[in-house]
Amino acid sequence: MKVEFTPEQEALRSELRAYFDELMTPELAAECDRDMGEGGGPLWREALLKMGKDGWIGVGWPKELGGRGMSPIEQFIFVEEIMRAGYPFPFLTTESVGPQLAEHGNEWQKKNIVPKILTGECLIAIGYSEPGAGTDLARLKTTAVKDGDEWVINGQKMWTSLAHFCDYVWLACRTEENEAKPHRGISMFLVPTSDPGWSATPVNTLGGVRTNATYYDNIRVSDDAMVGELNGGWKLITGQLNRERLSLVNCGPTQHLFNMVVKWAQQTDLPQGGKLIDQDWVQMNLAKVRAGVEALKLVCYKQAWAMSEGALEMADASAAKVYGSEFFIEVYRALGEVIGQFSTVSRHSDNAQELAAKIERMYRTASIITFGGGTNEIQRDIISAAGLWMPRAAR
Amino acid sequence: MNFGFSEEQRDVQNLARSILSDLVSPEKLKPTDRYENERFDEELWGKLAEAGLLGVAIDEAHGGMGFGFMELSLLVEEAGRTIAPVPVIPALVSAALPLQKFGSDEQKARLLPGVASGKSLLTAALMEEQNENPAAPLLTKASKQGEGYTVSGVKLCVPFAHRAERILLSAQTDQGVVALLVDPKASGVTLNAMKVTTYEPQFELVLDKVAVAAEDVLAGPDKGAEVMQWLSERTMAALCAHQVGTTDVAMRMTASYTAERKQFGVPVATFQAVGHRAANCFIDVECLRLNTYQAVSRLSGGLNATNEVQIAKIWAGDVGHRVSYASQHLHGGMGIDRDYPLWRYCTWMRHNEMMLGSSAKTLSDLGKRIAAGEAFCS
Numbered sequence A: 001m002k003v004e005f006t007p008e009q010e011a012l013r014s015e016l017r018a019y020f021d022e023l024m025t026p027e028l029a030a031e032c033d034r035d036m037g038e039g040g041g042p043l044w045r046e047a048l049l050k051m052g053k054d055g056w057i058g059v060g061w062p063k064e065l066g067g068r069g070m071s072p073i074e075q076f077i078f079v080e081e082i083m084r085a086g087y088p089f090p091f092l093t094t095e096s097v098g099p100q101l102a103e104h105g106n107e108w109q110k111k112n113i114v115p116k117i118l119t120g121e122c123l124i125a126i127g128y129s130e131p132g133a134g135t136d137l138a139r140l141k142t143t144a145v146k147d148g149d150e151w152v153i154n155g156q157k158m159w160t161s162l163a164h165f166c167d168y169v170w171l172a173c174r175t176e177e178n179e180a181k182p183h184r185g186i187s188m189f190l191v192p193t194s195d196p197g198w199s200a201t202p203v204n205t206l207g208g209v210r211t212n213a214t215y216y217d218n219i220r221v222s223d224d225a226m227v228g229e230l231n232g233g234w235k236l237i238t239g240q241l242n243r244e245r246l247s248l249v250n251c252g253p254t255q256h257l258f259n260m261v262v263k264w265a266q267q268t269d270l271p272q273g274g275k276l277i278d279q280d281w282v283q284m285n286l287a288k289v290r291a292g293v294e295a296l297k298l299v300c301y302k303q304a305w306a307m308s309e310g311a312l313e314m315a316d317a318s319a320a321k322v323y324g325s326e327f328f329i330e331v332y333r334a335l336g337e338v339i340g341q342f343s344t345v346s347r348h349s350d351n352a353q354e355l356a357a358k359i360e361r362m363y364r365t366a367s368i369i370t371f372g373g374g375t376n377e378i379q380r381d382i383i384s385a386a387g388l389w390m391p392r393a394a395r
Numbered sequence B: 001m002n003f004g005f006s007e008e009q010r011d012v013q014n015l016a017r018s019i020l021s022d023l024v025s026p027e028k029l030k031p032t033d034r035y036e037n038e039r040f041d042e043e044l045w046g047k048l049a050e051a052g053l054l055g056v057a058i059d060e061a062h063g064g065m066g067f068g069f070m071e072l073s074l075l076v077e078e079a080g081r082t083i084a085p086v087p088v089i090p091a092l093v094s095a096a097l098p099l100q101k102f103g104s105d106e107q108k109a110r111l112l113p114g115v116a117s118g119k120s121l122l123t124a125a126l127m128e129e130q131n132e133n134p135a136a137p138l139l140t141k142a143s144k145q146g147e148g149y150t151v152s153g154v155k156l157c158v159p160f161a162h163r164a165e166r167i168l169l170s171a172q173t174d175q176g177v178v179a180l181l182v183d184p185k186a187s188g189v190t191l192n193a194m195k196v197t198t199y200e201p202q203f204e205l206v207l208d209k210v211a212v213a214a215e216d217v218l219a220g221p222d223k224g225a226e227v228m229q230w231l232s233e234r235t236m237a238a239l240c241a242h243q244v245g246t247t248d249v250a251m252r253m254t255a256s257y258t259a260e261r262k263q264f265g266v267p268v269a270t271f272q273a274v275g276h277r278a279a280n281c282f283i284d285v286e287c288l289r290l291n292t293y294q295a296v297s298r299l300s301g302g303l304n305a306t307n308e309v310q311i312a313k314i315w316a317g318d319v320g321h322r323v324s325y326a327s328q329h330l331h332g333g334m335g336i337d338r339d340y341p342l343w344r345y346c347t348w349m350r351h352n353e354m355m356l357g358s359s360a361k362t363l364s365d366l367g368k369r370i371a372a373g374e375a376f377c378s
Helices: A007-023 A026-034 A042-053 A072-084 A091-104 A107-112 A114-118 A233-248 A252-267 A280-308 A314-339 A354-365 A376-387 B007-023 B026-035 B042-050 B069-082 B088-102 B105-117 B224-260 B272-300 B306-330 B332-336 B342-354 B359-371
Strands: A124-127 A143-147 A150-157 A168-174 A186-192 A198-204 A210-222 B121-125 B140-145 B148-159 B164-172 B177-182 B189-194 B202-212 B217-219
Touching: A007 A042, A007 A072, A026 A042, A072 A091, A072 A252, A072 A280, A091 A107, A091 A114, A091 A124, A091 A233, A107 A114, A150 A168, A150 A186, A168 A233, A186 A210, A186 A233, A233 A280, A233 A314, A252 A280, A252 A314, A252 A354, A252 B359, A280 A314, A280 B272, A280 B306, A280 B359, A314 A354, A314 A376, A314 B272, A376 B272, B007 B042, B007 B069, B026 B342, B069 B088, B069 B224, B069 B272, B088 B105, B088 B121, B088 B164, B088 B177, B088 B217, B088 B224, B105 B121, B105 B164, B121 B148, B140 B164, B140 B202, B148 B164, B148 B177, B148 B189, B164 B224, B177 B202, B177 B224, B217 B224, B224 B272, B224 B306, B224 B342, B272 B306, B306 B332, B306 B342, B306 B359, B332 B342
Parallel strands: A124 A168, B121 B164
Antiparallel strands: A143 A150, A143 A168, A150 A210, A168 A186, A198 A210, B140 B148, B148 B202, B164 B177, B177 B217, B189 B202
């Protein structure tokens, strides 16, 4: 048991922090801000390619797959630092779908997709939810039907975030009707968004972030596009979600935001004299955030370590996701309270303040991941069953 | 970074768990309820000594195993799992560790072997009325008397003071804080029993011009506050480790009970409202465990850990409170029935929550450090 980083890990972190300080030019930061923290712009793409070329995207990946051969802990340090820097990193592609493809993908995918993920040339969106299948995902209706050598895909997906600038959708399709065990009739496909049968319409959300409804109209793909085994999609979905859950609650941005608010409160004068941070209630709010973010950091690090040992527990991944997603909401509230009413002033306002506007928007986007990535009710079901061996209700 | 235990650490954990689970049971604790008998199991203390566990963090030169604070904390966590009726924290953490770190060779040779062998006890008096910071005593004063001191004042909630060979405590002098080892049998010492809900033997310690010889001065005014801060952080971390044990057991007891207990023809654990409250406990206990291990790991490695200890203590208070009430509630009436084992855990969760500063107090302390620029995220 040694919870601290090794000197090598500390050195890697310093190197990455310096690297991203340089990479995040004011122009890139402005573009990312314009794109609502989602990325997809030209400078954003350029930076992603540079990171790929510099060998960072796959720092914790095995060398034979094009990575640097370090462990998941180093990979986590990389993701923490990039997210801390405010770069909208496409972690769904690199940290969740990518590893699933590396493990379960076919030869074509390992040759054509995986290397491009590590060079930053391939982006993949997730296609699970449908208008009638959300939490009960196994009831999904998008179909893939075999026709000669090809699969014909038809259906509609909801909340296909980032799809409007991704190259592929990691798509869950029904390949067999199985009324009693619907999750056993699902297969995974990589569907190109360049196909004429593919389309997307935007869904605009409270936080200003765009997501999509996506449509699949007689899209024809070969066997190369199928990931894993026929009707074996469910374990790929759960495996991907376990990895996604860890990335969703990365502690880097919150640690950075906390530090910025502390510095701001230390410097900000009160009209009656003294500094904002002199007030007891401000200190209490900040202390609550500080104690909470420390737990988040450790929950994440422990899982990065568990991955490096090949022992990621389902209950722990769900616990991280529930804790992190609900903590973020409290963070934005508590830090917003420190900022005061300016934390309701939009960044489009003439007299906007950068930090206040940042928190204003984060407060509006915070609810997404309490239900996204597998709603927290289901996560708590997983925790009580897998972590505490409590029996589950029949559904 | 490594969240796994070393082989030695697993050995300590397994040894402690096997002795404690053999010798501590609700049946054995019951006679000590309501102060009907003293809550101290001498046989258990002897067995822990025989196994070498009382000296787990005491140097081999003084009869110990020579491991560190991490290994000692694992023993404390196991004591928490059984709420064992033995003074692991006061004797082994609050008193023996600072003695070993800051004591003279003579003091160590005189006092540590007895602790490791179980033949004598040490304890520490860390609390004064309305003052939970032993590094800044306000109600205990000492003045120089030859090479030693004369000390007067009142300390509260001193565990096992009646059995201690020496009581480690701090006092204010004109030159600064001193750390003294007081003999409870010395002239001018009065022990008044205090009845606390854990039934741990605790005392009000009244000192009236008590003479402390030079050989019993652990630290003079140049170093006393540092010594007390050092032991205070380790004691806080140990309370957190104890809380990891108590909360984990209370939570798992609740999970088992609700899996068995049926209503409407099904186990109550299958109700989502029940499962979710238990899941919240699981998240809480994991957050407490990781923050505790971090604090302990840093202290073991000799790193600065003031922020990490405070954060762990905040979690220990909050998680103890929440797990205690969730466990009681999910058990229905059983949780508060004194014939069922949960209730004793609840009083200990409260003890760990309140000792050396509640969550509110510790949040306020951390907040001051944040304002002073001493607690940025790295």
